[in-house]
Amino acid sequence: MIPSAAVENDLLRMENISKAFPGVQALAGVQFDLRAGEVHALLGENGAGKTTLMNVLGGVVIRDAGEIYIGGRLATIRSPQDAQKAGIAFVHQELNLIEPLSVKENMFIGRELVNRWRLIDWKAATARARKVLADLQVPVHPDDRIADLPMALRQMVEIAKALCFDAKIFVMDEPTSALTVEETGILFHLIRRLRDEGKGIIYITHRLEEIFELSDRVTVLRNGRYVGTRETARTNRDELVRMMVGREVLGPVRERRQAPGETVLEVEGLTGVERVRNVSFQLRTGEIVGIAGLQGSGRTELLEMIFGARRVRSGTMRLKGRPYAPRQPRDAVRMGIAYVPEDRERKGLFLDFDVKTNMRVTGSELEAKGGWMRERGVVPRLLDLIARLDVQTPSIHQTVKNLSGGNRQKVVFAKMLYTAPQVLLVNEPTRGVDVGARAEIYDILHRLSEEGVAILLSSSELPELFSVCDRIWVMSEGRFVASFERDEATQEAIME
Template identity: 45%
Template sequence: MRIEMKGIHKAFGGNQVLSGVDFDLVAGEVHALMGENGAGKSTLMNILTGLHAKDEGTVLLEGKETYFANPKEAERNGIAFIHQELHVWPDMTVLENLFIGREMSGNWGLLKERKMRELAKEQFKRLAVDIPLSALAGSCSVGQQQMIEIAKALLTDTKVIIMDEPTSALTEREIRKLFDVIKALKKDGVSIVYISHRMEEIFEICDRITVMRDGRTVDTKPIPETNFDEVVRKMVGRELTERYPARTPKLGEVVLEVKQASRKGLFDNISFQVHAGEILGFSGLMGAGRTEMMRALFGLDRLDGGEIRVFGKKASIRKPVDAVKLGIGFITEDRKDEGLILDFSVRDNMVLPSLSSFTTRGLLSSKKETTFVEALIKRLQIKTHTADTAVGNLSGGNQQKVVIAKWVGIGPRLLILDEPTRGVDVGAKREIYQLMNELTAHGVAIIMVSSELPEVLGMSDRIVVVHEGRIAGELGKEEATQENIMTLATGGQ
């Protein structure tokens, strides 16, 4: 299917999001769509699939001007959008998820379950997927859930699949599996729009790339005719001389010491220290227990055993408020469900953990609050119409910056960052890295959990590698390599 989008404009209120964007897609290609957070990528695709109406411009399918009233209509015409937040019903079976909203029934209203099973098995075979159809979708891994979404799209004879940050929560093995599926779909003539901030993936899997900046199309060209530096320059409008800013850490006293911490079935006998001014990286495969450890340290989950010391004193952290009182902030990997209140404004989300600092005798100082919020918006370069914009209306990367801002605002002594740059563009990533350097220069200790090995290697002063709920090893800067990390992460010595 050939798609052409010409001169697309879109504004939300006074915020102009798209200003004359051009984009085209040909049959059987994987087309990368890249740009900083807030560049308009998702809005453009939402216009294509009928979620938003364009203000100006033309959409052509096979040369014919087309308008979809809603995403369901787009699906019926062969265009499916697999969003970064997967739309899977966890308490329903895999089969029920595949046919939800389009169940097959006979004359008496009875479901044709045998027929649905046959079609589902056919698509799973096509994708080389082995997931029991009777399993609850919530019991499946994120990678399996993504395959369910792809199979669901193919059941409607899809010709175009839009994938938004498809690998952000996948293991390396699941990424390889996804790439195999993409290559197979491409051979069948299915086109893929691939939205990602992972540059290495773009150059491995895509045929062409379109770069957007500030709601405009900057360039479209074949992948072999461009390179990493050129794409970054076009995305951010400036040179990024180094991907990871240089670090010259000056380590101070031990801020946090964990001794033999455990939580049944998730992690066991965990012991480590982190110093003032240090970035301690936590690496390992998905499901190794890294996030579960951090949740317990912050008081979101209970420890079954072990001891936590903060600045040498034994600490009792039974709930998050205990952690915050000790100067600990936690940027969760799940920003939408745990990091933000999407209906609240940027301002309200930022000030939630530090409201007491703006209050005198029970009265809130709006002047202090406004100064605080505006300084953070400027420092983190958060793209928002105003501080009173609902945070749910921001792009994913700018939402992540709001999460970071709210914890930076408490003046933390220890900051736990769980996947801090997931879904964040290359320019914003560097801004986050620079902020991490600034914080550690002022004596803040940082624990960074990341699934991106280059990020772990580029920003950590020491690296703790986790395997199946235990610390498999600790690597200093000089001995830390991708090979050494993966050896420990997979149970090797």
């Protein structure tokens, strides 16, 4: 194919990219282009093919068909090394940094600067690292250990690392999913700087707000197909959602109200070893209470103390009027308290095992008599949960690794709902989950509350709390600092 004039002005052009995995056409004739000095958002539900397209670009997945032009020239990318040489850098959801090592060691992994004795030149590395970090205005010292840095700074180190390799194309896959509002602001600032320096940024996200805030153009994929590209300034939310889902989607609104029932969980003066200070509250059946707060405000610690996964220093808890002091999560689930953790891959799932195994882990622990697992009736019950939560899986023997983010999250919910809990603790339930599955998860929460389950929902996304919760408590530095009834809360009030 002869490159056209337009092609030569592009930093990157991907044409007719196709890729099939066993049983799925992940990409079918997809096109994408990127100009120097722009942020080009890539939008689509999970399963739309965004990540596969980027894996093709990164040489992780070998395409079945299609061409990739970089700087107007046909490029052969058959391995991650090829991609790196071509100046393509990835900032993944899961970062490729080695935690026990220092920033500078990470920045030069695989490309250590050497002196004339072929020994690693740490002095030069430090100087180079310091310069790149300073240019980016990243407040990190080359000798800092990655493990000590917050997520936002780790991402910036990843970006700095890419700059050391002279990257021109940055692929950012959901970079803000683990960031606070402020950290997101800093990251966006950095992204704009990269753009202004003439780099091209491919920005993958589920969050429409970010697209309007950051991107110049947006390309939408659906079911492995190219739907269209729009100038961000000339499109709107509704159009993008339509392109993404292929139908109109209503925003999540909680309409039906019911009077909350009696108090199930009372917490009095709860103080933890980490963060949480003197928290007291009462939770009633059939209500959904939100906990707002920045990352690090102690939300996760609070929920995990209630779940028995973290140590309590002082304070008391009562469940249905009886003293409740879990020593480990097992005690909590036995007492009817369930927890959907914020990090489902690390705390919630066995990725190498199938849907059945994952969904019944907790239930089988509770049902077992003398250690013998119950077998009769388990499968119908799992199928029932799968149907009710609308988990998209070809069979209960599907390995969880092969499910999308939203479906993985539903498996975690199913695992917990199997035990028919009375109190459900939910932490960031829609992180890394697409728009469609997000609405379904809100629906699940509403249905559960109607059935009388008391739900405590911790989230860093205020719109989520507004649309789902009856009451919202605000946490800051381990304390409850404010509480709002659903109608009186405003975004501004909570931010204060």
